[in-house]
Amino acid sequence: MTKKGLLRSRDFSSLSIKDLLEAREAYHVHLAHLDSVVATAIGRYRIRREDSNAENPDAQPVRKSSAPRTLSNTVVRHWSWPCVLVFVDQWMTPEELAHQPEQFVPPLLYLPDGRVVPTCVILAERQERAPAPLQTLAFTSGLVGGGYPALTDVQGRQHVGTFGCLVTDGDSVHALTNRHVVGEPGREVHTLIKGQRHRVGRTQARQVGKLPFSEVYPGWPGSRTYSNLDAGLVRLDDVSGWTAQVFGIGELGPLVDLNSDTISLDLIGCFVRGFGSASGPLAGEIHGLFYRYQSLGGFDYVADLLIGPRQGEGPLPTRPGDSGSLWFFEPKQPPETEEAPPTSLRARQWRPLALQWGGHKLMAPGDGDTFSFALATSLSSICRTLDVELLRDWDIGLSEYWGKVGHYKVGITACGLVANRKLAHLMKANAERIAVGDDAIARGELPRADTQHFVALADVADLVWRTTRKRDAANHFADMDQPGQGRFEGKTLLDLWRTDPSSRTPEVWSEFYESIGEKQNAHRGALPFRVWQLYDAMVGFLREQKVSEFLCTAGILAHYVGDACQPLHVSFLHHGRPGHPEEEDVHAVYETKMLDLRAAELIAGVNQRVKGTHVTDTLQGGAAAADAVVQLMQATFDTLPPMEVIDAYNEQGGRQRIPHMWDVLGERTCDCMARGAICLAMLWESAWREGGGTKLATQLLGPVDAEALLALYSNPAFIPVSWLRDMVLDQEAPAARAPASRTRTRRKQPATRGGARGGPARKVARQPPRR
Numbered sequence: 001m002t003k004k005g006l007l008r009s010r011d012f013s014s015l016s017i018k019d020l021l022e023a024r025e026a027y028h029v030h031l032a033h034l035d036s037v038v039a040t041a042i043g044r045y046r047i048r049r050e051d052s053n054a055e056n057p058d059a060q061p062v063r064k065s066s067a068p069r070t071l072s073n074t075v076v077r078h079w080s081w082p083c084v085l086v087f088v089d090q091w092m093t094p095e096e097l098a099h100q101p102e103q104f105v106p107p108l109l110y111l112p113d114g115r116v117v118p119t120c121v122i123l124a125e126r127q128e129r130a131p132a133p134l135q136t137l138a139f140t141s142g143l144v145g146g147g148y149p150a151l152t153d154v155q156g157r158q159h160v161g162t163f164g165c166l167v168t169d170g171d172s173v174h175a176l177t178n179r180h181v182v183g184e185p186g187r188e189v190h191t192l193i194k195g196q197r198h199r200v201g202r203t204q205a206r207q208v209g210k211l212p213f214s215e216v217y218p219g220w221p222g223s224r225t226y227s228n229l230d231a232g233l234v235r236l237d238d239v240s241g242w243t244a245q246v247f248g249i250g251e252l253g254p255l256v257d258l259n260s261d262t263i264s265l266d267l268i269g270c271f272v273r274g275f276g277s278a279s280g281p282l283a284g285e286i287h288g289l290f291y292r293y294q295s296l297g298g299f300d301y302v303a304d305l306l307i308g309p310r311q312g313e314g315p316l317p318t319r320p321g322d323s324g325s326l327w328f329f330e331p332k333q334p335p336e337t338e339e340a341p342p343t344s345l346r347a348r349q350w351r352p353l354a355l356q357w358g359g360h361k362l363m364a365p366g367d368g369d370t371f372s373f374a375l376a377t378s379l380s381s382i383c384r385t386l387d388v389e390l391l392r393d394w395d396i397g398l399s400e401y402w403g404k405v406g407h408y409k410v411g412i413t414a415c416g417l418v419a420n421r422k423l424a425h426l427m428k429a430n431a432e433r434i435a436v437g438d439d440a441i442a443r444g445e446l447p448r449a450d451t452q453h454f455v456a457l458a459d460v461a462d463l464v465w466r467t468t469r470k471r472d473a474a475n476h477f478a479d480m481d482q483p484g485q486g487r488f489e490g491k492t493l494l495d496l497w498r499t500d501p502s503s504r505t506p507e508v509w510s511e512f513y514e515s516i517g518e519k520q521n522a523h524r525g526a527l528p529f530r531v532w533q534l535y536d537a538m539v540g541f542l543r544e545q546k547v548s549e550f551l552c553t554a555g556i557l558a559h560y561v562g563d564a565c566q567p568l569h570v571s572f573l574h575h576g577r578p579g580h581p582e583e584e585d586v587h588a589v590y591e592t593k594m595l596d597l598r599a600a601e602l603i604a605g606v607n608q609r610v611k612g613t614h615v616t617d618t619l620q621g622g623a624a625a626a627d628a629v630v631q632l633m634q635a636t637f638d639t640l641p642p643m644e645v646i647d648a649y650n651e652q653g654g655r656q657r658i659p660h661m662w663d664v665l666g667e668r669t670c671d672c673m674a675r676g677a678i679c680l681a682m683l684w685e686s687a688w689r690e691g692g693g694t695k696l697a698t699q700l701l702g703p704v705d706a707e708a709l710l711a712l713y714s715n716p717a718f719i720p721v722s723w724l725r726d727m728v729l730d731q732e733a734p735a736a737r738a739p740a741s742r743t744r745t746r747r748k749q750p751a752t753r754g755g756a757r758g759g760p761a762r763k764v765a766r767q768p769p770r771r
Contacts, residue, residue: 015082023109023117024084025221036088041288041306044268045081045120046074068123076269083118085288091123142588147247149277150177151190162277164326164355166244167388173239177324178357179207179232189234204233208385216381217260225300230357231382241585244394248275252392253349258378271330278321285310303375305354316372318359325356352379404446404459405595410676411435411458411558417681419614423688426701434555438603454706457555460713472721476563478525480633482572486515497630506727521723528626529727530560535625536730537719542691548704552712554684565676570633571642586649598662605670618686622730632679640668
């Protein structure tokens, strides 16, 4: 019988993990002395795609190919043998091995008791190119959780990692990440929110680096092997600003307990997913167990899991900055049988599996494919060693990517409020380009911060431009109730706007900010003037019959109008009263936690208030549009004074805070958002008529390609941004156009709710007084 026939006749399916580890241990010295071997792991045999048994386990054997076996030309099937994976950086042909037989990797490893273990040799060169640069981090919510960046300063440089999850020792709550990320005990640790660093706590002395493999996995061979756990804790200054959810993932299910009794080769090929602060969503597959990545001083160092790209998909995009990311088990489920979660669910639960601490980049030569691998350690081993428990239920029930409910609800609602038939057709055809539907909002299925893929337009200003257009930061707010100084003594921006039309310029506002000593451009709010710019842009695009550009601008306008109907976006009390640090989280708790947790009630409340409403008459000119938004701000103050939001925040703590805030503020929050949606629809309707949209052919008003919209808002020249001091506005527009008419709303049914605290959208829907 030939050697190949002998190999085919053997049945290796009964080999255990212990068998594979013993074989690797027995042949370690031999494999370590082969020049081409760069790493080993245990796993399942990788079959070439071209081989007959790649699709049929009973196929007759064919002549063995001498071509390199790479990650890209092989697959793992359920009939793949248990084996020892041997990664080499040079593939040697039979002719070359004949001249260098000492470099031969044996196909079978024989143990003294007669057991035989196969090897699988994989050509995977180490990548010599520098890793991809760390992308600009974009996290727009003041609420923090796993997936957010962990930042420390070491020797004049910033170290970047990722928070994995929350854990507790029974006394305090800690954020878990890598030891090499947070460093020595006592070091300050920060995160990044809206481009700004915020301290979250200090590194604790309770850490773990490398432990003897036999201590982590008792009973398994590895007397001269270390397991790399690399885990550290950050004691949080204030847990109230955190959630146990992982950003981009959702709620945590029960921990997957990996130990000597539960780990099996069934893990090979399992789908896993995570979220890294540098790379964003990560979707991978387990390729190997106990990856031996280094031998030094007679000792070996291993990672529990080798996570790589999924078969048939592109490379795993993990990069520096993802260290500390949590990986979750993802059950394989055929798409045709996968059912959407019921709308009552706010987030799906995912079972945490492992903590990433590093990565390897291997390159398959010849085809240009680069394979990035994540190296991770069992989370159960880390929790056991640190003597902490996974915290799963702290402030959960949020959307997958939290902090966007309000913006998308205002945007999707406005799409149904325009009256012009052609405009309504365009907005209906592109409603899910502008925002996301009510069902998706209720399920928490909201877009994430992403500069590479399309994001629904109503939150582009946060999810994209916070990263790519730093000067847009001041366009999201205006502190309309802050008293001025000097010649503005005793007057607010609202007072000036209402009583002195000549003050409605960026120059006067800049002078106002100078009077109160505000020097930073990013803190000089310019929201009304940004609306002015966008309105004029919509009119201009329509006059040029540029439908895609009009739609993109209209969708982005939804964000700023959404900001104007949120009381903490238009007040100097945006993060509580100055000098009251205990109130700093009020913004995140009100606009993120409360709205996420009460999304279903919010949707129902807003829908009830706008039922039967369509905007009819219009305004003219960017100046009038800015005036309408300031009127919206005033109505927001009248309905829901910022100090009442802060009072509701202070009146209760812990788990009772958000239910109390919703009880006190929920109805009026719905009032404000309904009013914002009607204001937005009115601005769309006005620009449509002023720009001549009614003359456009119906065939131009269908769905706009998402990639075309992505290209538009990714271009810095498209509706460019600037600081308040540099803003250029169409100052001649009001005088050059006819006076604005009084705006009305047409209702099929009367609106619900009203009263002294500010009624439904009826009040805001009127045209602002002529200037």
